[in-house]
Amino acid sequence: MRHAAAGAPHPGASGGRGTSLRRSPRARGAVPPAGRDGGGRRLAHVRLRAWASAPTGAVGRAARVLGPWGGAAGRGLGGSRGAGYRGEHSRQLSRAATVARAVGARPGGRSMRGWFGLVALAGLGAAPMRAAAPAAPPVPAPFHAATPMPLQEAAESIVGGAEGWGAIAWSLDRDRPLFAIRANDVFVPASNNKVFSTIWALAVLGPTYRFPTDLLRTGPVVDGVLRGDVVLRGSGDPTLGYPFVGHDPLDDLRPMAVALRRLGVREVAGSVMADATIFDSLRFGPRWPGDTGNGVSPYAPRVSGLAFHRNLVRLDLRVAAGRVVVETFPRWPELPVRVEAGVGGGGARATRRPDDDTIRVLGGVGRRGLHRYLVGVARPELLAVAALRQALEEAGIAVRGPLRAGPAPPGAVLVHRHWSAPLATMVPFCNRESDNFFAEHLWKATAARVLGQGSYTRGGVAAAIFFARSAGVPFGQLYQADGSGLSAFNHVSPYAILRALRFADRAPWGPTFHASLAVGGAREGTLRHLFRQPPARGNLHAKTGYIRGVRSLSGYVTARNGERIAFAFLYNGPATSGARAAQERLGMLLATYDGR
Known part of the structure; x- marks a missing residue:
C-alpha cells in the first residue's frame, strides 16, 4: 500500500424455482394486481412517476425520495443512529422489498416509463432545471430476435424444457444473438450480481482510482499534548489492514502515528474517532442467507x-x-468477549449473535498450541480505530479518551492520508475469487460517488439508472439490493447481463474487467x-454464482472460428447440480461453435 503526506494530490481520481416475474405475484415478489402491494399500499413506482412529472429536481434528490416509501419504510434511511440492529434491518428489508417491486416489477412494461421520465428530467447529479425538459431518449427495449438464431435448437436441447x-x-463481432431462452425474464443471480458491481465501479471510479483514508486532528498541540481528538475518516477502502499473506495489517496505520509524532504529539487528550459516514448505517444487505449471521461469518462480514x-x-x-486465555487483534479491551469454553477436548469456536456485540467462545480448547479464530464485528469502524490506537501506543503516543464513532467535526485538520492500491487490483477479488467483502465495498463506494453516500436502497436505484443509460439495460430487468449477490432481493435478466458485458467489452477499461474473471480450468x-477440457480450458472467462437454489454463469469465450461471444446462463430451482452440468455443456457449445 502507498502513503502520501498531508495535502498530496489524488493519484487517480479518476431462491427457489420460479423466481421469474412470470410466476405468481404473491409467491415470487412480482407486483400484485391493481398496482398495490400485499397490504394495499400504493407501490413506490407510482410515487416516482408522480415525482418525475415535477418541473425540477435531480436523480440524487429522487433517490432520497426512496426513504419515505410505504408503511414502516417511511422512517428514513436506516432509522435513528441509536436504532437496534434488528429494528434497523427489518425496516431496510421492508424498503428493499418495496424498491425491488418498483424497479423490477414489470419487465419492459408501462410501469417503468416513469423511471425513464425521471432520468430524462433530472440526469445523474444534474442541477435543478430552469426550463422545459428535453425530449426523453428512447426507452431501452427488451430483447427481441429479428432473425433466426443458429444455436437455438442446440441450446434448448441442453436445458430441456x-x-x-x-x-x-451473443456474437460480439457480428453483434447478433446466437441463442436466447427466456432472456427477458428476471432471476436471482447470486454472485453474477458482481458483474454489475464491478462494471459500475470501473465505469464511475475508473481502474486507477485509489481509496483515501485520512487521519485528522481537531485541536492544537500544546507541550506534546493534542488537546482534541484524532479522527480516522474512511472512504470505503476494503484493503485497509487487509490480512494479506506476509502483510502486517498495522503497517497501513503506522505512518499515521509517525506523522503525529512529527507534530510533537506524545499524548492525545481526547478520543480516537471513526468517521464512516461515507456509507449509510446499514451494515449488511437485505435478506442475506442465514449462514452469514448478518455479518458474523468471515465470508460475508459487515x-x-x-x-x-x-x-x-x-x-x-x-x-x-x-484456564482459557483470549487475546484479540487488534487490542480492544472494550470488546466484550465471554469465554464459555472449557479446557481440553475440542470443537472450540468463536461466534456472535447477529444483534449483539458480545463475542462468545464455546466448546473446548486444546491444552497445546495456539487456536486462532476470526469473527465479524458488529461495529467495524470501532475495530479500525482500536487498531489505530494500538499503532499510536506502539509509537509512544498515549490516548486518554475512549473510542468513538461519528462524523469529523468541521475544521478538522488533515495530518496524513493513506492511499490504497488501484481499483484495478481489487476487481479480481470480486470476480475471480467471488469475494463478498470486496464487492459490497466497491458497490457502496460507487454509490457514494454518484449519490454522496453509499446506500443499499438508493444505490440499487442509481445502478439501474446507470445501466439503462450507459448499457441499454431495460428497466425492470435489473435491481441490485446489494453488491455481492447474497441478497435474495437481487434480480436480473440474462439480457441485462449480456448488455452489461457488451458495454464492458467496448469500454476503455474492458481489458481490466475481462482479466478479472475466472478462467476455465485454471489453478486459481x-x-x-x-x-x-479444450477448447474451453483457458479460453472461457466467466463469473460464477451460487447460493441455495441458484446457479449462474456469465462471461466471454472465443469460438472455434475466432468469433468472440458473450453469454449469460441463469438457473433458479432445486436441481442446481444438474444446472451446473448443463451450464458447462452450454459453454462448450459456444467454444466449439464454427460459425455455421
Whole structure:
C-alpha cells in the first residue's frame, strides 16, 4: 500500500424455482394486481412517476425520495443512529422489498416509463432545471430476435424444457444473438450480481482510482499534548489492514502515528474517532442467507465506510494456568468477549449473535498450541480505530479518551492520508475469487460517488439508472439490493447481463474487467474445477454464482472460428447440480461453435 503526506494530490481520481416475474405475484415478489402491494399500499413506482412529472429536481434528490416509501419504510434511511440492529434491518428489508417491486416489477412494461421520465428530467447529479425538459431518449427495449438464431435448437436441447432457465449468447463481432431462452425474464443471480458491481465501479471510479483514508486532528498541540481528538475518516477502502499473506495489517496505520509524532504529539487528550459516514448505517444487505449471521461469518462480514482487517477481529486462544486465555487483534479491551469454553477436548469456536456485540467462545480448547479464530464485528469502524490506537501506543503516543464513532467535526485538520492500491487490483477479488467483502465495498463506494453516500436502497436505484443509460439495460430487468449477490432481493435478466458485458467489452477499461474473471480450468479462481477440457480450458472467462437454489454463469469465450461471444446462463430451482452440468455443456457449445 502507498502513503502520501498531508495535502498530496489524488493519484487517480479518476431462491427457489420460479423466481421469474412470470410466476405468481404473491409467491415470487412480482407486483400484485391493481398496482398495490400485499397490504394495499400504493407501490413506490407510482410515487416516482408522480415525482418525475415535477418541473425540477435531480436523480440524487429522487433517490432520497426512496426513504419515505410505504408503511414502516417511511422512517428514513436506516432509522435513528441509536436504532437496534434488528429494528434497523427489518425496516431496510421492508424498503428493499418495496424498491425491488418498483424497479423490477414489470419487465419492459408501462410501469417503468416513469423511471425513464425521471432520468430524462433530472440526469445523474444534474442541477435543478430552469426550463422545459428535453425530449426523453428512447426507452431501452427488451430483447427481441429479428432473425433466426443458429444455436437455438442446440441450446434448448441442453436445458430441456427450460423450466427455471434463462440464457442468452451473443456474437460480439457480428453483434447478433446466437441463442436466447427466456432472456427477458428476471432471476436471482447470486454472485453474477458482481458483474454489475464491478462494471459500475470501473465505469464511475475508473481502474486507477485509489481509496483515501485520512487521519485528522481537531485541536492544537500544546507541550506534546493534542488537546482534541484524532479522527480516522474512511472512504470505503476494503484493503485497509487487509490480512494479506506476509502483510502486517498495522503497517497501513503506522505512518499515521509517525506523522503525529512529527507534530510533537506524545499524548492525545481526547478520543480516537471513526468517521464512516461515507456509507449509510446499514451494515449488511437485505435478506442475506442465514449462514452469514448478518455479518458474523468471515465470508460475508459487515460493511462499513471505514473498514479494517476485513472487519474481522482475530481471537487467539490458548490454555494457561488451567484456564482459557483470549487475546484479540487488534487490542480492544472494550470488546466484550465471554469465554464459555472449557479446557481440553475440542470443537472450540468463536461466534456472535447477529444483534449483539458480545463475542462468545464455546466448546473446548486444546491444552497445546495456539487456536486462532476470526469473527465479524458488529461495529467495524470501532475495530479500525482500536487498531489505530494500538499503532499510536506502539509509537509512544498515549490516548486518554475512549473510542468513538461519528462524523469529523468541521475544521478538522488533515495530518496524513493513506492511499490504497488501484481499483484495478481489487476487481479480481470480486470476480475471480467471488469475494463478498470486496464487492459490497466497491458497490457502496460507487454509490457514494454518484449519490454522496453509499446506500443499499438508493444505490440499487442509481445502478439501474446507470445501466439503462450507459448499457441499454431495460428497466425492470435489473435491481441490485446489494453488491455481492447474497441478497435474495437481487434480480436480473440474462439480457441485462449480456448488455452489461457488451458495454464492458467496448469500454476503455474492458481489458481490466475481462482479466478479472475466472478462467476455465485454471489453478486459481472459481472455475478451477470447470471447463477443464479444450477448447474451453483457458479460453472461457466467466463469473460464477451460487447460493441455495441458484446457479449462474456469465462471461466471454472465443469460438472455434475466432468469433468472440458473450453469454449469460441463469438457473433458479432445486436441481442446481444438474444446472451446473448443463451450464458447462452450454459453454462448450459456444467454444466449439464454427460459425455455421
